[in-house]
Amino acid sequence: MAINKAIYKRGKTAGVFPSLSSRRDEAYMNFVEDARNLLLHAQQKPIGEYSKLLLKNAGKSMEPDPRSTTEAKELLMKDNVLKTYYRIKRTLQESFWECTYDSLNMRKNDLLQALDDAEKIGPGSVTYDPDFSIPEYATAEIHIQPGGNANEPLSGLLYDYGSKVFMGGAADNDMFADMQASTVGAPQDGKVNRILDLGCSAGVTSSALKRIYPDAEVWGIDVSSHMVRYAHARALEQNHDINFKQMLAEELDFNDNHFDIVVANLLFHEVPVSVSKKILSETLRVLRPGGSFTLIDFPGDKTRDVYTIFFGEMDAADNGEPFLPGFVRSNVEEIMEESGFEMSPYDPNKFLLAGRIGFKPNN
Amino acid sequence: MTDKKSNDLEDLGNLPGFKRGNPTYFENEVIDHLISITLELGAELWVVKDRLAHVEEILSEENKLSLSSLNTGKPSALLQEQLDKERKQIIKRIYGRLYSKYGGESAEEKSAI
Structure with a gap:
Protein backbone atom coordinates (compact mmCIF):
# COMPACT_ATOMS: atom_id res chain seq x y z
CA MET A 1 0.00 0.00 0.00
CA GLY A 122 5.46 0.28 8.14
CA PRO A 123 8.22 0.69 9.04
CA GLY A 124 7.06 0.66 12.62
CA SER A 125 3.60 0.05 14.01
CA VAL A 126 0.76 1.60 15.95
CA THR A 127 -1.55 -0.13 18.42
CA TYR A 128 -4.53 1.33 20.26
CA ASP A 129 -7.81 0.32 21.80
CA PRO A 130 -11.04 2.18 20.90
CA ASP A 131 -12.41 1.19 24.34
CA PHE A 132 -9.36 2.41 26.26
CA SER A 133 -10.31 4.01 29.56
CA ILE A 134 -8.82 7.52 29.73
CA PRO A 135 -8.12 8.75 33.29
CA GLU A 136 -9.89 11.98 34.11
CA TYR A 137 -6.65 13.94 34.60
CA ALA A 138 -5.70 13.18 30.97
CA THR A 139 -8.87 14.73 29.58
CA ALA A 140 -7.83 18.27 30.55
CA GLU A 141 -7.42 20.69 27.65
CA ILE A 142 -3.75 21.19 28.40
CA HIS A 143 -2.13 24.10 26.54
CA ILE A 144 -5.79 25.14 26.00
CA GLN A 145 -5.60 22.94 22.91
CA PRO A 146 -9.17 22.42 21.60
CA GLY A 147 -10.47 19.03 22.72
CA GLY A 148 -7.27 18.19 24.59
CA ASN A 149 -4.90 15.39 23.59
CA ALA A 150 -7.22 12.51 24.32
CA ASN A 151 -10.57 13.53 22.86
CA GLU A 152 -9.85 15.32 19.60
CA PRO A 153 -9.20 13.00 16.62
CA LEU A 154 -6.82 15.52 15.04
CA SER A 155 -4.98 16.22 18.32
CA GLY A 156 -1.65 14.89 17.03
CA LEU A 157 -1.62 17.24 14.05
CA LEU A 158 -2.93 20.10 16.15
CA TYR A 159 -0.27 19.59 18.80
CA ASP A 160 2.52 19.29 16.27
CA TYR A 161 1.80 22.57 14.50
CA GLY A 162 0.77 24.29 17.71
CA SER A 163 4.07 23.37 19.34
CA LYS A 164 5.93 24.86 16.39
CA VAL A 165 4.28 28.22 17.03
CA PHE A 166 4.48 27.89 20.82
CA MET A 167 8.21 27.23 20.66
CA GLY A 168 8.74 30.27 18.46
CA GLY A 169 10.81 28.42 15.88
CA ALA A 170 12.97 26.45 18.34
CA ALA A 171 11.18 23.24 17.35
CA ASP A 172 11.66 23.78 13.59
CA ASN A 173 13.32 20.87 11.81
CA ASP A 174 12.99 18.85 15.05
CA MET A 175 16.00 20.81 16.34
CA PHE A 176 14.71 21.05 19.88
CA ALA A 177 13.88 17.34 20.14
CA ASP A 178 17.27 16.39 18.69
CA MET A 179 19.01 18.63 21.19
CA GLN A 180 17.00 17.23 24.11
CA ALA A 181 17.53 13.63 22.97
CA SER A 182 21.27 14.29 22.86
CA THR A 183 21.17 14.95 26.62
CA VAL A 184 19.52 11.60 27.41
CA GLY A 185 21.66 9.47 29.71
CA ALA A 186 23.14 6.22 28.38
CA PRO A 187 23.09 3.03 30.51
CA GLN A 188 26.13 2.49 32.71
CA ASP A 189 27.51 -0.25 30.42
CA GLY A 190 26.65 1.66 27.23
CA LYS A 191 24.54 -1.17 25.76
CA VAL A 192 21.32 0.08 24.17
CA ASN A 193 18.94 -2.41 22.56
CA ARG A 194 15.53 -1.16 23.67
CA ILE A 195 14.27 2.38 24.36
CA LEU A 196 10.94 3.58 25.74
CA ASP A 197 9.57 7.12 25.29
CA LEU A 198 6.88 7.81 27.91
CA GLY A 199 4.05 10.19 26.99
CA CYS A 200 5.39 10.43 23.47
CA SER A 201 2.56 12.67 22.10
CA ALA A 202 3.41 13.34 18.41
CA GLY A 203 6.45 11.04 18.61
CA VAL A 204 8.99 13.80 18.05
CA THR A 205 11.30 12.63 20.86
CA SER A 206 10.87 8.97 19.84
CA SER A 207 12.14 9.87 16.38
CA ALA A 208 15.02 11.90 17.76
CA LEU A 209 16.05 8.90 19.90
CA LYS A 210 15.83 6.63 16.85
CA ARG A 211 18.23 8.94 15.03
CA ILE A 212 20.73 8.62 17.88
CA TYR A 213 20.26 4.85 18.31
CA PRO A 214 19.23 3.64 14.82
CA ASP A 215 19.71 -0.06 15.69
CA ALA A 216 17.67 0.04 18.90
CA GLU A 217 14.03 -1.03 19.17
CA VAL A 218 12.19 2.19 20.04
CA TRP A 219 8.74 2.33 21.65
CA GLY A 220 6.60 5.43 22.14
CA ILE A 221 3.56 5.22 24.41
CA ASP A 222 0.83 7.76 25.07
CA VAL A 223 -2.56 7.86 26.74
CA SER A 224 -4.13 9.24 23.54
CA SER A 225 -4.91 6.99 20.58
CA HIS A 226 -5.09 10.11 18.40
CA MET A 227 -1.56 11.03 19.39
CA VAL A 228 -0.03 7.61 18.68
CA ARG A 229 -1.87 7.42 15.35
CA TYR A 230 -0.31 10.69 14.26
CA ALA A 231 3.06 9.79 15.81
CA HIS A 232 3.17 6.68 13.61
CA ALA A 233 2.31 8.65 10.46
CA ARG A 234 4.96 11.25 11.33
CA ALA A 235 7.62 8.58 11.96
CA LEU A 236 6.61 6.87 8.72
CA GLU A 237 7.22 10.12 6.84
CA GLN A 238 10.72 10.18 8.35
CA ASN A 239 11.16 6.46 7.57
CA HIS A 240 11.75 5.64 11.25
CA ASP A 241 10.96 2.12 12.48
CA ILE A 242 9.24 2.89 15.80
CA ASN A 243 6.43 1.10 17.64
CA PHE A 244 3.73 3.35 19.07
CA LYS A 245 1.15 2.10 21.51
CA GLN A 246 -1.69 3.62 23.50
CA MET A 247 -0.76 2.96 27.11
CA LEU A 248 -0.67 4.66 30.50
CA ALA A 249 2.81 5.46 31.75
CA GLU A 250 1.61 4.48 35.23
CA GLU A 251 0.47 1.03 33.99
CA LEU A 252 3.15 -0.14 31.58
CA ASP A 253 2.39 -3.26 29.59
CA PHE A 254 6.04 -4.39 29.38
CA ASN A 255 8.01 -7.09 31.18
CA ASP A 256 10.35 -6.35 34.08
CA ASN A 257 13.93 -5.33 33.18
CA HIS A 258 12.97 -4.87 29.51
CA PHE A 259 14.43 -1.49 28.52
CA ASP A 260 17.95 -0.07 28.49
CA ILE A 261 16.76 3.55 28.32
CA VAL A 262 13.49 5.17 29.38
CA VAL A 263 12.80 8.82 28.60
CA ALA A 264 10.00 11.14 29.70
CA ASN A 265 10.24 14.41 27.82
CA LEU A 266 7.91 17.04 29.30
CA LEU A 267 5.46 14.41 30.56
CA PHE A 268 5.73 14.83 34.31
CA HIS A 269 4.36 18.37 34.47
CA GLU A 270 1.25 17.14 32.63
CA VAL A 271 0.23 14.67 35.33
CA PRO A 272 -0.68 14.98 39.04
CA VAL A 273 2.18 14.33 41.46
CA SER A 274 0.37 11.20 42.75
CA VAL A 275 0.51 9.77 39.20
CA SER A 276 4.18 10.77 38.84
CA LYS A 277 5.07 8.47 41.72
CA LYS A 278 3.33 5.52 40.03
CA ILE A 279 5.12 6.32 36.75
CA LEU A 280 8.47 6.31 38.53
CA SER A 281 7.70 2.96 40.12
CA GLU A 282 6.71 1.46 36.76
CA THR A 283 9.75 2.96 35.05
CA LEU A 284 12.05 1.35 37.58
CA ARG A 285 10.31 -1.99 37.04
CA VAL A 286 10.69 -2.04 33.23
CA LEU A 287 14.29 -0.75 33.27
CA ARG A 288 17.01 -3.38 33.36
CA PRO A 289 19.67 -3.09 36.12
CA GLY A 290 22.13 -0.38 35.05
CA GLY A 291 19.56 1.08 32.66
CA SER A 292 18.98 4.84 32.59
CA PHE A 293 15.92 7.00 33.04
CA THR A 294 15.97 10.62 31.87
CA LEU A 295 13.21 12.90 33.10
CA ILE A 296 13.27 16.09 31.05
CA ASP A 297 11.14 18.85 32.54
CA PHE A 298 11.07 22.24 34.20
CA PRO A 299 13.27 22.94 37.23
CA GLY A 300 11.67 23.01 40.67
CA ASP A 301 10.78 26.22 42.45
CA LYS A 302 13.51 25.80 45.05
CA THR A 303 16.06 26.93 42.44
CA ARG A 304 14.03 29.99 41.36
CA ASP A 305 13.69 33.57 42.55
CA VAL A 306 10.32 35.15 43.31
CA TYR A 307 9.90 36.75 39.87
CA THR A 308 10.69 33.47 38.07
CA ILE A 309 8.16 31.64 40.24
CA PHE A 310 5.54 34.30 39.42
CA PHE A 311 6.36 34.15 35.72
CA GLY A 312 6.19 30.34 35.76
CA GLU A 313 2.80 30.31 37.46
CA MET A 314 1.35 32.91 35.10
CA ASP A 315 2.76 30.94 32.19
CA ALA A 316 1.22 27.72 33.52
CA ALA A 317 -2.15 29.41 33.86
CA ASP A 318 -2.06 31.09 30.45
CA ASN A 319 -0.86 27.86 28.83
CA GLY A 320 -3.55 25.74 30.49
CA GLU A 321 -1.15 23.63 32.55
CA PRO A 322 -3.18 22.48 35.57
CA PHE A 323 -0.47 20.17 36.93
CA LEU A 324 2.67 22.25 36.23
CA PRO A 325 2.60 24.27 39.47
CA GLY A 326 2.26 21.06 41.49
CA PHE A 327 5.16 19.53 39.61
CA VAL A 328 7.58 22.43 40.15
CA ARG A 329 6.72 22.47 43.86
CA SER A 330 7.17 18.73 44.27
CA ASN A 331 10.98 18.22 44.25
CA VAL A 332 10.91 15.37 41.75
CA GLU A 333 14.65 14.62 42.15
CA GLU A 334 13.96 13.61 45.72
CA ILE A 335 10.95 11.51 44.68
CA MET A 336 13.09 9.76 42.05
CA GLU A 337 15.68 8.91 44.67
CA GLU A 338 13.03 7.67 47.07
CA SER A 339 11.59 5.54 44.26
CA GLY A 340 14.91 3.69 44.02
CA PHE A 341 16.91 5.47 41.32
CA GLU A 342 20.63 6.17 41.70
CA MET A 343 20.76 9.82 40.73
CA SER A 344 23.32 11.68 38.62
CA PRO A 345 24.06 15.34 39.43
CA TYR A 346 21.33 17.65 38.08
CA ASP A 347 21.99 21.26 37.12
CA PRO A 348 19.15 23.31 35.60
CA ASN A 349 21.36 26.39 35.55
CA LYS A 350 23.22 25.01 32.53
CA PHE A 351 20.03 24.42 30.57
CA LEU A 352 16.45 25.20 31.63
CA LEU A 353 15.11 21.82 30.52
CA ALA A 354 18.08 19.74 31.66
CA GLY A 355 17.29 16.07 32.28
CA ARG A 356 17.22 14.50 35.72
CA ILE A 357 19.06 11.26 35.10
CA GLY A 358 18.65 8.21 37.31
CA PHE A 359 19.88 4.62 37.00
CA LYS A 360 18.34 1.36 38.11
CA PRO A 361 20.71 -0.11 40.71
CA ASN A 362 22.63 -3.19 39.63
CA ASN A 363 22.02 -5.20 42.79
CA MET B 1 9.66 13.98 50.86
CA THR B 2 7.09 16.12 49.16
CA ASP B 3 5.45 18.50 51.55
CA LYS B 4 1.71 18.13 51.10
CA LYS B 5 1.22 21.72 52.12
CA SER B 6 3.62 22.98 49.46
CA ASN B 7 1.54 21.19 46.86
CA ASP B 8 -1.59 23.01 47.85
CA LEU B 9 -2.46 24.93 44.72
CA GLU B 10 -5.42 26.88 46.05
CA ASP B 11 -3.37 30.07 45.90
CA LEU B 12 -3.29 29.81 42.11
CA GLY B 13 -7.06 30.01 41.68
CA ASN B 14 -6.93 33.77 41.20
CA LEU B 15 -4.61 33.66 38.19
CA PRO B 16 -6.64 34.80 35.17
CA GLY B 17 -5.46 31.97 32.91
CA PHE B 18 -6.81 29.30 35.25
CA LYS B 19 -10.32 30.72 35.19
CA ARG B 20 -12.86 29.01 32.99
CA GLY B 21 -14.19 30.72 29.89
CA ASN B 22 -12.55 33.89 28.62
CA PRO B 23 -10.04 35.07 31.20
CA THR B 24 -9.72 38.78 31.88
CA TYR B 25 -6.55 40.43 33.12
CA PHE B 26 -7.92 43.93 33.71
CA GLU B 27 -10.62 45.08 36.10
CA ASN B 28 -12.38 46.53 33.07
CA GLU B 29 -12.71 43.71 30.55
CA VAL B 30 -13.12 46.19 27.71
CA ILE B 31 -9.35 46.69 27.91
CA ASP B 32 -8.85 42.94 27.46
CA HIS B 33 -11.06 43.01 24.39
CA LEU B 34 -9.34 46.06 22.92
CA ILE B 35 -5.94 44.39 23.21
CA SER B 36 -7.25 41.24 21.54
CA ILE B 37 -8.88 43.31 18.80
CA THR B 38 -5.58 45.11 18.18
CA LEU B 39 -3.74 41.81 17.82
CA GLU B 40 -6.36 40.38 15.49
CA LEU B 41 -6.23 43.51 13.33
CA GLY B 42 -2.45 43.19 13.15
CA ALA B 43 -2.70 39.55 12.12
CA GLU B 44 -5.29 40.26 9.43
CA LEU B 45 -3.26 43.22 8.14
CA TRP B 46 -0.32 40.88 7.79
CA VAL B 47 -2.47 38.31 5.95
CA VAL B 48 -3.40 40.99 3.41
CA LYS B 49 0.19 42.19 2.99
CA ASP B 50 1.36 38.60 2.55
CA ARG B 51 -1.30 37.96 -0.08
CA LEU B 52 -0.54 41.16 -1.95
CA ALA B 53 3.15 40.28 -2.12
CA HIS B 54 2.21 36.81 -3.35
CA VAL B 55 -0.10 38.29 -6.03
CA GLU B 56 2.64 40.64 -7.16
CA GLU B 57 5.13 37.83 -7.45
CA ILE B 58 2.79 35.60 -9.47
CA LEU B 59 1.78 38.44 -11.80
CA SER B 60 5.31 39.60 -12.38
CA GLU B 61 6.51 36.10 -13.20
CA GLU B 62 3.54 34.44 -14.91
CA ASN B 63 1.33 37.34 -15.93
CA LYS B 64 -1.75 35.34 -14.98
CA LEU B 65 -3.41 34.66 -11.68
CA SER B 66 -5.41 31.72 -10.39
CA LEU B 67 -7.24 31.64 -7.10
CA SER B 68 -5.95 28.16 -6.33
CA SER B 69 -2.33 29.20 -6.69
CA LEU B 70 -3.03 32.06 -4.28
CA ASN B 71 -5.00 30.01 -1.79
CA THR B 72 -2.96 26.85 -1.64
CA GLY B 73 0.31 27.76 -3.35
CA LYS B 74 3.39 29.14 -1.63
CA PRO B 75 5.55 32.15 -2.50
CA SER B 76 9.09 31.56 -3.69
CA ALA B 77 11.78 30.95 -1.11
CA LEU B 78 13.24 34.38 -1.84
CA LEU B 79 9.93 36.16 -1.31
CA GLN B 80 9.27 34.11 1.81
CA GLU B 81 12.59 35.24 3.21
CA GLN B 82 11.71 38.88 2.51
CA LEU B 83 8.27 38.45 4.05
CA ASP B 84 9.73 36.87 7.19
CA LYS B 85 12.03 39.83 7.61
CA GLU B 86 9.32 42.43 6.96
CA ARG B 87 6.86 40.72 9.32
CA LYS B 88 9.32 40.70 12.20
CA GLN B 89 10.03 44.40 11.65
CA ILE B 90 6.35 45.30 11.53
CA ILE B 91 5.59 43.37 14.70
CA LYS B 92 8.48 44.94 16.54
CA ARG B 93 7.48 48.40 15.32
CA ILE B 94 3.81 48.07 16.26
CA TYR B 95 3.91 46.01 19.44
CA GLY B 96 7.45 46.60 20.64
CA ARG B 97 6.44 50.17 21.58
CA LEU B 98 4.38 48.71 24.44
CA TYR B 99 7.66 48.02 26.21
CA SER B 100 9.96 50.61 24.67
CA LYS B 101 9.69 52.81 27.77
CA TYR B 102 10.97 49.87 29.78
CA GLY B 103 13.88 49.03 27.48
CA GLY B 104 11.86 47.11 24.89
CA GLU B 105 14.36 47.84 22.17
CA SER B 106 16.95 45.83 24.04
CA ALA B 107 14.82 42.70 24.40
CA GLU B 108 17.17 39.74 24.39
CA GLU B 109 17.57 38.23 20.98
CA LYS B 110 18.67 34.77 22.09
CA SER B 111 16.11 32.01 22.32
CA ALA B 112 13.95 32.26 25.38
CA ILE B 113 13.53 28.50 25.56
Missing part, protein backbone atom coordinates in the same frame (compact mmCIF):
# COMPACT_ATOMS: atom_id res chain seq x y z
CA ALA A 2 1.35 3.44 -0.92
CA ILE A 3 1.66 6.24 1.65
CA ASN A 4 -1.39 8.54 1.68
CA LYS A 5 0.12 12.01 1.34
CA ALA A 6 -3.01 13.97 2.30
CA ILE A 7 -1.31 15.21 5.48
CA TYR A 8 1.38 16.83 3.34
CA LYS A 9 -0.94 18.08 0.59
CA ARG A 10 0.62 21.56 0.77
CA GLY A 11 4.08 20.25 1.59
CA LYS A 12 5.94 20.93 4.81
CA THR A 13 6.79 23.97 6.88
CA ALA A 14 10.04 24.39 8.80
CA GLY A 15 11.29 21.02 7.67
CA VAL A 16 8.83 18.62 9.27
CA PHE A 17 5.49 20.24 10.05
CA PRO A 18 2.58 19.53 7.69
CA SER A 19 1.69 22.85 6.08
CA LEU A 20 -1.71 24.28 6.98
CA SER A 21 -4.60 24.12 4.53
CA SER A 22 -4.18 27.55 2.97
CA ARG A 23 -1.63 30.28 2.46
CA ARG A 24 -3.91 32.59 4.42
CA ASP A 25 -3.69 30.37 7.52
CA GLU A 26 0.06 30.05 7.14
CA ALA A 27 0.49 33.84 6.96
CA TYR A 28 -1.75 34.30 10.01
CA MET A 29 0.24 31.77 12.00
CA ASN A 30 3.53 33.32 10.94
CA PHE A 31 2.31 36.57 12.43
CA VAL A 32 1.22 34.89 15.68
CA GLU A 33 4.54 33.04 15.97
CA ASP A 34 6.59 36.19 15.53
CA ALA A 35 4.40 38.20 17.89
CA ARG A 36 4.78 35.44 20.48
CA ASN A 37 8.51 35.45 19.88
CA LEU A 38 8.62 39.15 20.71
CA LEU A 39 7.04 38.28 24.07
CA LEU A 40 9.38 35.35 24.69
CA HIS A 41 12.40 37.50 24.01
CA ALA A 42 11.09 40.15 26.37
CA GLN A 43 10.66 37.61 29.16
CA GLN A 44 13.97 38.35 30.88
CA LYS A 45 14.54 41.84 29.55
CA PRO A 46 12.68 44.21 29.65
CA ILE A 47 9.75 42.46 31.37
CA GLY A 48 11.86 40.54 33.88
CA GLU A 49 13.98 43.54 34.79
CA TYR A 50 10.91 45.77 34.99
CA SER A 51 9.20 43.27 37.34
CA LYS A 52 12.26 43.00 39.54
CA LEU A 53 12.46 46.80 39.73
CA LEU A 54 8.81 46.93 40.83
CA LEU A 55 9.56 44.42 43.58
CA LYS A 56 12.71 46.25 44.65
CA ASN A 57 10.98 49.64 44.77
CA ALA A 58 8.24 48.11 46.93
CA GLY A 59 10.87 46.62 49.25
CA LYS A 60 9.90 43.02 48.42
CA SER A 61 12.40 40.22 48.83
CA MET A 62 13.41 38.08 45.85
CA GLU A 63 14.05 35.10 48.11
CA PRO A 64 11.27 32.55 47.74
CA ASP A 65 9.25 31.80 50.83
CA PRO A 66 5.46 31.45 51.00
CA ARG A 67 4.82 34.93 52.41
CA SER A 68 7.14 36.96 50.20
CA THR A 69 6.09 35.05 47.10
CA THR A 70 2.41 35.70 47.75
CA GLU A 71 3.01 39.41 48.42
CA ALA A 72 5.18 39.75 45.32
CA LYS A 73 2.60 38.05 43.14
CA GLU A 74 -0.15 40.36 44.42
CA LEU A 75 1.99 43.39 43.62
CA LEU A 76 2.94 42.22 40.13
CA MET A 77 -0.64 41.24 39.29
CA LYS A 78 -1.77 44.83 39.85
CA ASP A 79 0.65 46.33 37.33
CA ASN A 80 -0.81 47.42 33.98
CA VAL A 81 2.36 46.78 31.97
CA LEU A 82 2.43 43.18 33.16
CA LYS A 83 -1.31 42.74 32.69
CA THR A 84 -0.87 43.83 29.08
CA TYR A 85 2.04 41.42 28.61
CA TYR A 86 0.07 38.41 29.88
CA ARG A 87 -3.12 39.46 28.08
CA ILE A 88 -1.24 39.51 24.77
CA LYS A 89 0.35 36.15 25.52
CA ARG A 90 -3.01 34.53 26.25
CA THR A 91 -4.73 36.08 23.23
CA LEU A 92 -1.97 34.84 20.91
CA GLN A 93 -2.28 31.36 22.38
CA GLU A 94 -6.04 31.36 21.80
CA SER A 95 -5.51 32.70 18.27
CA PHE A 96 -3.01 30.04 17.18
CA TRP A 97 -5.20 27.19 18.35
CA GLU A 98 -8.28 28.64 16.69
CA CYS A 99 -6.49 29.09 13.38
CA THR A 100 -4.80 25.66 13.46
CA TYR A 101 -8.04 23.92 14.46
CA ASP A 102 -10.09 25.61 11.72
CA SER A 103 -7.40 25.04 9.13
CA LEU A 104 -7.07 21.32 9.83
CA ASN A 105 -10.80 20.79 10.15
CA MET A 106 -11.29 22.02 6.58
CA ARG A 107 -9.62 18.75 5.55
CA LYS A 108 -10.66 16.61 8.48
CA ASN A 109 -11.95 13.60 6.52
CA ASP A 110 -8.88 13.46 4.27
CA LEU A 111 -6.53 13.77 7.24
CA LEU A 112 -8.27 11.05 9.24
CA GLN A 113 -8.25 8.79 6.17
CA ALA A 114 -4.51 9.37 5.83
CA LEU A 115 -4.02 8.35 9.48
CA ASP A 116 -6.15 5.22 8.87
CA ASP A 117 -4.08 4.33 5.83
CA ALA A 118 -0.80 4.91 7.67
CA GLU A 119 -1.79 2.34 10.30
CA LYS A 120 -1.60 -0.39 7.69
CA ILE A 121 1.99 0.22 6.63
